[in-house]
Amino acid sequence: MHGKVSMSKLMRAIGLMSGTSLDGIDVAYVETDGEDRLTRGPAATFLYDDAMRRLLTSAIAAARTLKSREERPEILARAEHALTERHAAVVAEFMAREAIEPASVDVIGFHGQTVLHRPDVGLTVQLGLGDLLANVTRCPVVYDMRAADVAAGGQGAPLVPAYHRALIARLPARPVAIVNIGGVANITWIGRDGALIAFDTGPGNALIDDWMLQEAGEPRDEDGATAEKGRVDEDVVRFLLSHSYFNLPSPKSLDRNAFMTDLLDKFSIADGAATLTAFTAQSIAKAREHMPEEPELWIVAGGGRLNRTIMRMLAERVEHAVVPAEAVGLDGDSLEAEAWAYLAVRSVRGLPITFPGTTGAPRPLSGGLRADPTTHFVH
DSSP, X not given: OOSOOOOSOOEEEEEXXXXXXXXXXXXXXXXXXXXXXXXXXEEEEEEOOHHHHHHHHHHHHHHTTOOSTTOOOHHHHHHHXXXXXXXXXXXXXXXXXXXXXXXXXXXXXXXXXXXXXXXXXXXEEEEXXXXXXXXXXXXXXXXXXXXXXXXXXXXXXXXXXXXHHHHGGGOOOSXXXXXXXXXXXXEEEEOTTOOEEEEEEEEOSHHHHHHHHHHHSOSSOXXXXXXXXXOOOHHHHHHHHTSGGXXXXXXXXXXXXXXXXXXXXXXXXXXXXXXXXXXXXXXXXXXXXXXXXXXXXXXXXXXXXXXXXXXXXXXXXXXXXXXXXXXXXXXXXXXXXXXXXXXXXXXXXXXXXXXXXXXXXXXXXXXXXXXXXXSSOOO
């Protein structure tokens, strides 16, 4: 990596990311000082079974009525415990597979599962029991990394821009946009001088996944094949883009359930998928309205980069090249898990993880709660 060389020692970190698309858990190992020095290690994805996916879907639905971060109605409490247990099992399997000793891991960055994100009312809720995960894995855990930013008046998302900037330091193109298309899509714009602008652009895979599950019993539109066969209803796309969110200045963030799709009720499966895919692509392209300068390169990470129809539609709507993360030597599946490992190290070191240009925080802020394994723990 270019830039100044930190004298801080490298820390070994594991990042755990469970995204809004409810597919499973991404795990990644990095060694970093939380600044410029970074070595990316192994990564893996562990899919949820149908029972876990149903439980989390129910928890997200139940969370809509939450009034405080601490509330855990029965379904949410059950989901939180099951989710943490699953993460602990995934960590054990990953460390065994990669021959990583628990004692060698300095910190685990634990995203948890976002079930409600309403920064407009100062509320963000990520399920995940940091103490339980620390005790089962026998590793220190940093979790709940969005809360401090939201409490200070920030959006609490996106948190990955600091990692994006470290990742692309070697690339010559500037400005660069890195788009992560998970359940919700977010973007990081990195300027010629390293300036950061970041925000949620709108829906990612969530609406398409929900449509496919509801209409076809499939968890996703594999490769965008269904959308490719459908007809886009441009009137519906224009209506969806009239949502007040798109006129808000950045930085801004979005809840997975912000958009209603009742207008698609009489659509065929293919036409509905095509229209929602076009909505996703157009909302990402619309993000240019918040950028000082057009990106010279669009790098796409997350599951959405595997949807050829999203990638084609996005490329048709912007001026410069749109490429998957792998085209520039990155891993589009593990990037967010890597980021959570990197952010955990920054949290441990008291370095900022959110900034005025990325979340609207009043100043650069660190964040996250730390949980250490207790001396005597029986699981």
